[in-house]
Structure formats: C-alpha cells, structure tokens
Amino acid sequence: xxxxxxxxxxxxxxxxxxxxxxxxxxxxxxxxxxxxxxxxxxxxxxxxxxxxxxxxxxxxxxxxxxxxxxxxxxxxxxxxxxxxxxxxxxxxxxxxxxxxxxxxxxxxxxxxxxxxxxxxxxxxxxxxxxxxxxxxxxxxxxxxxxxxxxxxxxxxxxxxxxxxxxxxxxxxxxxxxxxxxxxxxxxxxxxxxxxxxxxxxxxxxxxxxxxxxxxxxxxxxxxxxxxxxxxxxxxxxxxxxxx
Numbered sequence: 001x002x003x004x005x006x007x008x009x010x011x012x013x014x015x016x017x018x019x020x021x022x023x024x025x026x027x028x029x030x031x032x033x034x035x036x037x038x039x040x041x042x043x044x045x046x047x048x049x050x051x052x053x054x055x056x057x058x059x060x061x062x063x064x065x066x067x068x069x070x071x072x073x074x075x076x077x078x079x080x081x082x083x084x085x086x087x088x089x090x091x092x093x094x095x096x097x098x099x100x101x102x103x104x105x106x107x108x109x110x111x112x113x114x115x116x117x118x119x120x121x122x123x124x125x126x127x128x129x130x131x132x133x134x135x136x137x138x139x140x141x142x143x144x145x146x147x148x149x150x151x152x153x154x155x156x157x158x159x160x161x162x163x164x165x166x167x168x169x170x171x172x173x174x175x176x177x178x179x180x181x182x183x184x185x186x187x188x189x190x191x192x193x194x195x196x197x198x199x200x201x202x203x204x205x206x207x208x209x210x211x212x213x214x215x216x217x218x219x220x221x222x223x224x225x226x227x228x229x230x231x232x233x234x235x236x237x238x239x240x241x242x243x
Contacts, residue, residue, distance in 0.1 A: 001185065006030075007029040008028055009025075009235040012025070014046060015079075020079040020096075020097070022097060022102070023056065023073055024074040026143060027072075033070030033071070035113075036145055037114045038075070038115045039076065041077055041165070060074070066177050075101055075104070077128060078094050078097060088125055091122070094131060098134055098135070105138065105144065112140060113180055115150060115151065116136075116183045119164060121165070133189065140186075148185045151169055151178055151179075152179050153173045156169075156173060167205065176198060213241070
C-alpha cells in the first residue's frame with residue numbers, strides 16, 4: 001500500500017470590491033518545477049471564490065505536471081470578473097490590468113514559461129486586439145520574446161489554431177498530453193496591428209458611406225417631386241426655407 005500527498009496553495013490578487021481579479025496563483029508545495037505565467041481572456045473568479053475552480057483552471061492544473069510547472073500564475077487580457085460570457089461592449093481597454101502585468105514582469109521572470117492562451121474568441125474585437133498588441137509589445141520590450149510559448153498537443157495544428165485556450169483544449173483534448181512550444185510573437189504582432197486599422201477602418205468607413213448615400217437618397221426622393229410639382233403649378237421657383 002502506498003500514499004500520495006499534494007498541497008495546492010491558492011492566492012488571488014483582486015480589487016477590494018471584488019469586481020476585478022488581476023491574478024490567480026496556484027502553487028504546488030513540495031513539487032519541483034518552474035513557474036508559468038498563463039495569459040487568458042477574462043476572469044470568472046473573485047477573491048471570495050478562492051476555494052472554487054472554474055473549468056479553465058481545472059483543465060490547466062490537470063496538465064500542469066506534464067509541462068513541468070509547480071507554480072502557475074494566471075492573468076487575463078481583461079481584469080473585470082464575469083460570471084457568464086460578456087457582451088462585446090462590456091470589454092474596454094484595461095490600463096490598470098496592463099500595469100499590473102508589467103509590474104509582474106519587472107519582479108522577475110527568469111526561466112519561466114509565458115504562455116499565450118487567449119484563444120480566438122475575440123479575434124475581431126477592437127479592445128481585445130489592442131490589449132493583445134499591448135501585452136505582446138510589453139513582452140518584447142522586456143526582452144522576454146524567447147520565453148513566450150503556446151500550448152500544443154499532437155492532434156492539433158497550432159499553425160491554424162494559434163494560442164489555444166485551456167478550456168478549448170480541455171473540452172477537445174483532455175486525454176492527450178499537453179506540451180508548450182514557441183509562440184510566433186513577432187509574426188502575430190506584425191499581423192495584429194495592421195489588422196486593427198484595416199478591419200475597423202473598413203467597416204466604419206463602409207457604414208458611414210452607406211449611411212451618407214442612404215440619407216442623400218432619402219433627401220432626393222422626398223424633396224424633388226414636391227419641388228418639380230411646385231414649379232409646374234406656379235411657374236416660379238419655390239421659396240427658400242429660412243433657418
């Protein structure tokens with residue numbers, strides 16, 4: 001007969017009102033390994049939920065041993081806590097969260113894995129793209145580009161599915177071994193910023209152009225017949241409207 005014991009310590013850094021969670025730490029005491037910083041989307045745990053596991057964290061911890069980690073620091077692009085999937089308009093550029101992340105990096109991250117795991121859910125969301133760019137630029141400025149990783153499993157093409165989220169992997173690849181591989185930081189950063197300008201600019205420009213054309217069409221159709229009718233009946237130009 002044999003016994004196995006493990007102690008997982010939890011530490012949450014949050015705002016006093018519980019509306020924002022900046023970091024969730026999981027530390028496996030007595031277990032050898034290294035530290036990982038995992039960047040996801042938005043938190044679902046408040047500091048009052050310290051003994052609860054959400055599905056993303058559960059799947060992540062189930063595979064932490066495979067990646068050789070004894071300490072996992074979970075941060076997000078956004079710090080606002082959501083109990084259910086937020087609406088797009090609820091997500092705004094999060095300066096305070098970015099500052100917290102920068103402070104984490106300045107504390108030291110020698111030899112740690114920094115795992116980009118925000119998935120593809122908000123690929124076309126303006127604030128999410130801005131936050132992704134800001135996070136990646138910060139990692140590059142701090143000289144940590146070589147330590148930036150992404151999750152990988154044998155049956156997933158990460159060229160097509162960049163930065164897979166732990167919940168996605170947990171639902172589809174829970175029984176496989178998870179590993180980490182180099183994240184194409186420079187390539188993603190170069191593609192991301194022009195994409196922000198092109199996509200938002202094109203859509204907004206098209207909408208503005210369509211709206212202008214529509215309004216012009218309404219003005220033409222609503223005023224021209226009356227004006228022509230008035231000319232025909234009176235033989236005079238219609239009076240100008242005073243402001």
